[in-house]
Amino acid sequence: MNPAPAPEPASRRTPLHRTVAADLRTAITAGEYGSGARLPAEDELARRYGVSRGTVRQALAALRSDGLITSRRGTRRVVLAGPGGSGTTELRSFTRWARSLGEQPGGRTDSVVRGRADAEEAEQLRIEPGATVHRVLRLRTLSGAPVMVERTTYPGAVGELVAAMPADTVSYSEQLALHGVLFTDAHHTIDLVPADADDARLLGCRAGEALLRERRRSTDPAGVPVEWSQDRYLPGTVAFTAHSTAAGALGRRLRP
Secondary structure, eight states, rough: OOOOEEEOOOSSSHHHHHHHHHHHHHHHHHSSSSSOOOOOOOOHHHHHHHHHHHHHHHHHHHHHHHSSOOOOOSSSBBBBBOOOOOOTTOOHHHHHHHHHTOOOOEEEEEEEEEEEEHHHHHHHTTTTTTEEEEEEEEEEEEEEEEEEEEEEEEEHHHHHHHSSOOOTSSOOOHHHHHOOOOOOOOEEEEEEEEEEHHHHHHHOOTTTTTEEEEEEEEEESSSSSSEEEEEEEEEETTTEEOOSSSSSSSEEOOOO
């Protein structure tokens, strides 16, 4: 195991959880933890790195997002991918996925509207109907080309953070992680939907044209919903793949 890095001064920009995650990621890649191996308990990792358990949880959440380990509350994390393995990662964030392909991800927020949760939003976010939510309409691009429109509803406190972000923020999830809001698990539904006026305006397609839709509810390490999203992709740009494994996996790929 690589020597544990010394705690960084508060003046350093790199958050501690990123340093811990990077060290563990290196150890997994080097084969010090093989597929199926269990990582040390949170308390042990906290002592090893001289950080709080909260920092350790953030680091483990980052590894879970990369598909390297499981992330189930109350259990020790199990390594899913060893050296050279892709693991059984669930669908990663658009930004992480794009970067893994060498593409340049982009984002442009079209609107952020503060409102009251309707019945569907309340059910998906597990909040009371009429509770405060923020609805975000956003265009996503790959190397400058329009690919997808996001329609995401965030619960009150998370939505306030998103509303304060610049319109050209590339990754909401990365910025929210800096505030302790982590995306660790998600439930996905894939279907087709006709493009509406906003889709046509942002994607440059025809209204009524069939778009590939991914509906997604993401939760934090405690299982609390942090977003309810409906992403609409231009036809011919991406394809989704599913693998039958013990853990299950869903991924997207660029269409040739």
